[in-house]
């Protein structure tokens with residue numbers, strides 16, 4: 701359970717205004733940042749993650765200003781930044797790197813607790829059975845699920861994702877978003893996710909923040925997200941089908957797109973240690 705508070709955030713890159721006086725607060729929600737390319741979504745996430753310094757404004761997590769060395773903010777990237785030549789398990793385990801020294805991790809001295817956490821995270825994203833598989837042999841959607849597991853291993857209070865499904869086909873995109881939503885719910889973390897696919901956003905989001913030319917155009921809950929607001933943000937093309945969503949997140953997860961796995965993490969840890 702955590703609260704992210706953004707106040708009067710502005711970011712200037714030379715003459716380019718990427719963000720202009722944006723404020724909002726999210727608490728224990730799955731919030732989606734919407735906006736056209738160039739609207740400022742990545743800049744917002746990078747500022748929250750401490751990767752980019754805002755020109756003005758403040759960002760606080762549970763009342764404390766965020767710093768660039770914050771270890772409890774998990775980030776999932778569009779290009780998942782995994783080490784492709786090693787297993788899903790080892791990639792997930794690197795999420796604990798912030799908590800153990802590099803030397804220890806090089807010699808794989810992570811604690812049993814870290815190992816179990818990595819396997820639990822892989823179970824959350826439905827990849828426990830595939831934990832030994834090399835990431836290079838996985839599909840794009842599976843790779844992105846490993847990216848989610850790695851972020852979970854950090855034990856974050858806040859989960860950020862920058863266009864996590866932009867490079868996936870619609871069906872894989874839905875599956876990955878299902879797991880991301882499930883991960884946030886199971887780990888009780890607030891999530892801020894940028895998406896450009898409005899229909900996917902409308903399925904999974906609780907809260908929608910629309911950015912246009914760096915400014916906040918709207919900040920609404922799911923039942924307030926209207927085709928008119930989307931039109932204001934993108935023009936009329938993207939709203940097709942927005943009114944026709946009757947499948948709930950739970951239904952998507954139950955439809956087999958986010959199945960439970962059979963093995964338990966404890967059993968796999970024992971296998972690894974054997």
Ligand SMILES: Nc1ncnc2c1ncn2[C@@H]1O[C@H](COP(=O)(O)OP(=O)(O)OP(=O)(O)O)[C@@H](O)[C@H]1O
Nearest residue numbers: 713716717718735736737738739740741742743744
């Ligand atoms: N490092 C940078 N230097 C200069 N300008 C930048 C930099 N990063 C972003 N911008 C500019 O800031 C504006 C907002 O970019 P940003 O990447 O945040 O938008 P976005 O909504 O994430 O778009 P996209 O979905 O295409 O990534 C754009 O005009 C962009 O060109």
